[in-house]
Amino acid sequence: MSKRILIVDDEPRYLRLLEANLRTDGYDVITAQDGLQAIEVFSSNPVDLILLDIMMPKLDGFATCQRIREFSNVPIIVLTAKGEERDRVRGLDLGADDYLVKPFSATELLARVRAVFRRAQVSADVGQARYFIHGNLRIDFARAEVWRDEQTVSLSATEYRLLLQFSHNVGRILTAEDLLVSVWGPEYRTDKEILWVSIARLRQKLEDEPHSPKHIATRSGLGYLMPPMEEE
Amino acid sequence: MDTVDLQTLEYLDSLAKIVAQTEDWKLTLDTLIASLRKHFVFDNIAIYILDYEARTRSIEVAYARALGRGHKAEADAAWGEVMAGQVLTSNQISVQEPINVEHIEKRLGHPYLLGLPLNTPTELIGALVFVRFGGPPYSQEQIHLASLVTMMISHAFERRIWKEKLKNLETLQSQLRMQEDFVATISHELRTPLGFIKGYSTTLLRQDTVWDENTRREFLMIIEEESDRLNELIESVLESARLQSDTLQMNIQPVRLDAIIRDVTTRVSARHKSVEVDLSCIQCTPILGDNVRLALVFENLFSNAIKYAPDTKITINIQRIGDFMRITFSDQGPGITGEHLPYIFDRFYRVPGQPGRTGTGLGLFICKQIVTAHHGNIWAESMPGKGTTFIIDLPA
Numbered sequence: 001m002s003k004r005i006l007i008v009d010d011e012p013r014y015l016r017l018l019e020a021n022l023r024t025d026g027y028d029v030i031t032a033q034d035g036l037q038a039i040e041v042f043s044s045n046p047v048d049l050i051l052l053d054i055m056m057p058k059l060d061g062f063a064t065c066q067r068i069r070e071f072s073n074v075p076i077i078v079l080t081a082k083g084e085e086r087d088r089v090r091g092l093d094l095g096a097d098d099y100l101v102k103p104f105s106a107t108e109l110l111a112r113v114r115a116v117f118r119r120a121q122v123s124a125d126v127g128q129a130r131y132f133i134h135g136n137l138r139i140d141f142a143r144a145e146v147w148r149d150e151q152t153v154s155l156s157a158t159e160y161r162l163l164l165q166f167s168h169n170v171g172r173i174l175t176a177e178d179l180l181v182s183v184w185g186p187e188y189r190t191d192k193e194i195l196w197v198s199i200a201r202l203r204q205k206l207e208d209e210p211h212s213p214k215h216i217a218t219r220s221g222l223g224y225l226m227p228p229m230e231e232e
Numbered sequence: 233m234d235t236v237d238l239q240t241l242e243y244l245d246s247l248a249k250i251v252a253q254t255e256d257w258k259l260t261l262d263t264l265i266a267s268l269r270k271h272f273v274f275d276n277i278a279i280y281i282l283d284y285e286a287r288t289r290s291i292e293v294a295y296a297r298a299l300g301r302g303h304k305a306e307a308d309a310a311w312g313e314v315m316a317g318q319v320l321t322s323n324q325i326s327v328q329e330p331i332n333v334e335h336i337e338k339r340l341g342h343p344y345l346l347g348l349p350l351n352t353p354t355e356l357i358g359a360l361v362f363v364r365f366g367g368p369p370y371s372q373e374q375i376h377l378a379s380l381v382t383m384m385i386s387h388a389f390e391r392r393i394w395k396e397k398l399k400n401l402e403t404l405q406s407q408l409r410m411q412e413d414f415v416a417t418i419s420h421e422l423r424t425p426l427g428f429i430k431g432y433s434t435t436l437l438r439q440d441t442v443w444d445e446n447t448r449r450e451f452l453m454i455i456e457e458e459s460d461r462l463n464e465l466i467e468s469v470l471e472s473a474r475l476q477s478d479t480l481q482m483n484i485q486p487v488r489l490d491a492i493i494r495d496v497t498t499r500v501s502a503r504h505k506s507v508e509v510d511l512s513c514i515q516c517t518p519i520l521g522d523n524v525r526l527a528l529v530f531e532n533l534f535s536n537a538i539k540y541a542p543d544t545k546i547t548i549n550i551q552r553i554g555d556f557m558r559i560t561f562s563d564q565g566p567g568i569t570g571e572h573l574p575y576i577f578d579r580f581y582r583v584p585g586q587p588g589r590t591g592t593g594l595g596l597f598i599c600k601q602i603v604t605a606h607h608g609n610i611w612a613e614s615m616p617g618k619g620t621t622f623i624i625d626l627p628a
Contacts, residue, residue, distance in 0.1 A: 013454065017431045020451075024441040081420055103427035105434035156283060156290040187258075193296035197278050197311045201293065204313070 003117065004028040004046060008038040008064065009053040009079065018051060021106045022113070035059025039067055042074075043130035043142035049116060052096070053079045054087050062094055069095035070164060071141035075120040077112060132167045135229050137206060137215055139167055146206075153205050158183060162198055163206075166216055166226035175223040199224065243271070244380070251384045257392040261295055261385060268381050272374050275300035275343075276363035280316040281389060282356070291320070294358065294389070300365070310343045312361030319347040319359040325379060329369050346370050348382040352390045360385060417580050421465055421593065425458040432458075468594040471528070472579075475601040482522040482605060489550050489557060489626075490516050492523065496530040504538055508545045515552040519628050525602045532595040533561050533622055541565020541619065556608070557628045562621040568614040576612060 005027050007018045012033075019029045030045060032038040036059050042050065050068070054061035065076055078091035078099045088099045097116050100109060132139040138147040144160060146153045155163065161183045165174060176195050180188045188194065203210040217227050247267060254260040265277060279295040296311065319326050330342030343363045350358040360382050364370075370378070432451045436443060443451070490513040497509050537546050541563035549560045568576060568583060575581045577600045580593035599622075603610040607627050614620040 013428055014431075017428070017435065020447065021435055021438075024438075024443075081423065103423060103430035105430060106438055107434060154290065156292045158292055191296075193276075193278075193298050194293055196298070197293045197296040197313075200311055201313060 002026055002028045003048040004030065005113070006030050006032065006038065006042055006045075006047045006050045008032045008035070008050065008056070008061075010034055010056045011053070014053065014079075017106075018109070021109060025110050025113075027113075035061065035064035035067075038064050039142050042068060042072075047074060049075045049077065049113065049120075051077050051079060051100075051113075054091065055081070062090060065091065065094045065096055067144075070144075071168075075116045077116055134167070134170070134215055134226065136208075139163065148206055155202070155205065159198060159202050159205070162202060166224070170226050171228045173219050173223045173225045179224065247381065247384060251387055257388045258295070260388045262297075264381055264384060264388075265297060265299070268377070269299060272362075272377055273300065274346075274362040274364045276311060277360070278311040278313075278316070278363070279350070279358060279360045279385065279389075280313070280320070281350070281358035282320070291316070291358075310345075310363050310365075312343075312345050312347060312363050315345045315347040315361050316359040319349050319361070320356065323349045323351070323356050325349070325375065327370060327375070344369060346375065346378055348379060350382060350386040350389060352386060357386065357389060357393070418469060421580065422462065422469075425462040425465070428458040429455050429462070465592050465594075468592045468598065472594055472598050472601065475525075475598065475605060482525065484520050484522060486518040487521045487523050487526065488516065488518050489513070489526070489559060492527050493530055493548055493550070493559075496527050496534060500531070500534045500538075506543055507534075507538065509548065510545060511548045511550075513550040516550060517552065517557075517628065519557050519626055521606055521626065522602075525605070529599045529602050529624070530561070532599050535595055537561075537563040537565070544619070552628055553625075555628055556625040559624045559626070560621055561624070562619055564619040567616045567618050567620050568612070569616050573612060573614060577610070 005022055007015055007022070007029060008031070009015050009018070010033050015031050015033070019031065022029050030041060030047070032041045034056050038050070038052070039059070041047075052061050052065060056064075059067070061078060065078065068074065068076065076096045078088075078096040079102060080087040080091065080099050081102055088101075091099055097119070098112055100112055130140065130142050132141065136149045139145070140147070146155055146160065146163065162179065165179055165182055176192050177189055180191060180195055183198075184191070184194065199216060200210075203213050203216060206215050207213045215226060216224055218224055247264060250263045250267065251260060254263060261279075276298050277296065278293060280291050281294040283290045283292050293311075315326060315328060326345075326347040328345040328347075330344065343365050344367065346362040346364075348360050349356055350360055362370075362378060432455050436448060436451055490511065493511060497507075497511070501507050501509075534546070537544075542565075544564035547560075547562045549562075551558050551560075572581075572583045576583065577596045579597045581597075582593050600610050603624055603626070609625040610622065612620055612622050
């Protein structure tokens with residue numbers, strides 16, 4: 001089964017160039033012309049690699065990369081302009097696996113795609129599933145929306161990020177330190193209270209009974225976890 | 233007269249010093265809270281800040297500490313969130329006492345709450361809640377002290393907000409500076425067609441695949457088009473550089489504007505058959521100017537009109553007004569919105585949202601350079617949906 005690549009570029013001539021080369025190298029290709037479209041397309045189609053242009057209108061390449069990384073480990077190659085080192089660095093920091101500088105030659109493009117595929121680890125967890133369901137809770141990753149019993153729940157940015165940690169680690173106990181560092185940053189490593197308050201608030205918003213939580217449970221002395229649901 | 237006792241003054245002084253001398257906002261809070269606790273007992277404190285960045289004005293927990301009783305209850309403990317919501321609505325200090333506290337086990341569910349708003353001179357930025365399990369109720373002195381410390385904390389948060397805003401502005405500024413950097417922009421503009429030439433030619437040169445005749449032609453045509461574009465760009469850049477240099481030598485002679493425009497119209501019509509032009513000239517006397525360069529001005533205006541207002545009638549009017557010859561050049565295209573209008577004569581400025589890559593971005597800039605070199609003036613008037621009019625005044 002051939003690998004599928006999503007090409008994201010606002011310039012039709014680049015889409016044509018990339019598509020022509022990738023198809024003849026045996027890949028399946030789908031395209032998007034801006035960041036928002038990219039996220040929609042990605043959430044509804046299985047994709048094995050993304051070629052992402054940095055300069056785009058609406059949602060720019062960096063923001064798109066970040067958003068995709070919120071719910072997927074899919075390999076990403078960013079396309080940058082020559083001379084913009086900070087773009088390359090930023091792309092890599094935001095989770096891109098490699099970069100390709102314009103102008104590039106067709107053979108270089110194909111070699112990098114092959115290299116990224118070689119390096120990419122196929123993980124069973126890596127889904128681009130657009131929706132996450134846990135009991136009466138539903139997360140729409142593409143829109144960054146959370147629903148409880150078919151009603152939207154309004155979460156602060158931090159609360160959403162915290163919830164994502166749990167949804168990506170169902171059944172796994174996350175220590176307070178893990179959560180503090182990944183959601184707030186390393187300088188918050190020992191600020192346990194801010195985690196407590198945030199979990200309390202999250203429970204208020206998500207749980208039918210905040211004091212007997214079904215979505216975010218406490219494991220005394222160990223940490224917190226989102227227990228697997230018996231029936232999906 | 234009642235005077236404030238020395239001890240109190242020294243204490244207040246020490247608090248003020250913490251705020252004035254500590255740079256890091258978290259450290260400021262930790263130190264303030266620790267110092268406050270000597271005179272004012274509480275178990276939990278939580279600071280809620282209105283997220284000024286978010287469109288939805290959501291409430292984030294910025295800081296929380298459990299320093300006294302009941303901190304084993306962790307996430308089940310009271311953090312005064314409901315009280316915070318009230319304070320954020322009322323912008324008033326708020327006190328809540330449990331109705332009836334009899335048994336110790338029930339204490340945790342019935343805390344004493346003191347909520348205070350955090351304010352900057354211009355707006356309400358958040359709320360601070362002190363939580364105390366078990367009595368005594370907050371006294372007037374304690375509420376005053378809490379209020380004082382809250383104002384200091386507001387200060388620390390305001391500083392943090394300003395710092396972040398400053399950082400964002402600085403990033404924006406350096407980005408803008410990069411855009412204004414002529415050399416950087418030029419290389420970027422030139423590399424775009426180069427990217428296609430390199431990309432498509434290496435594609436055709438691939439040894440591992442054969443392209444069918446149609447695709448080969450398609451790619452070769454793209455290479456040709458992009459080479460033309462590159463050429464056009466280089467010409468524009470050079471022309472612009474020439475106009476800018478001090479050694480510019482214009483060929484000044486008496487010229488007839490209507491003749492120049494008619495010539496340009498003929499050339500343009502040869503390339504674009506559907507162009508419709510209406511030219512009128514009142515008091516058509518010659519002026520002093522550089523023939524070739526003035527022609528370029530109108531070629532650029534035509535070029536713009538064809539790209540952005542295709543298949544609409546172009547109306548050109550030449551008239552003498554006082555000491556000037558005024559030329560108006562109007563199309564009936566979609567027009568330009570007010571927010572972009574001031575920038576269209578800027579180098580490389582392209583109205584965002586236009587599909588595809590149209591123009592070199594230098595056309596209008598060069599027009600302005602040429603008109604200015606003639607000691608004239610050029611500007612544009614436009615209404616979305618009603619077309620655009622370029623007005624040029626040249627000394628008569």
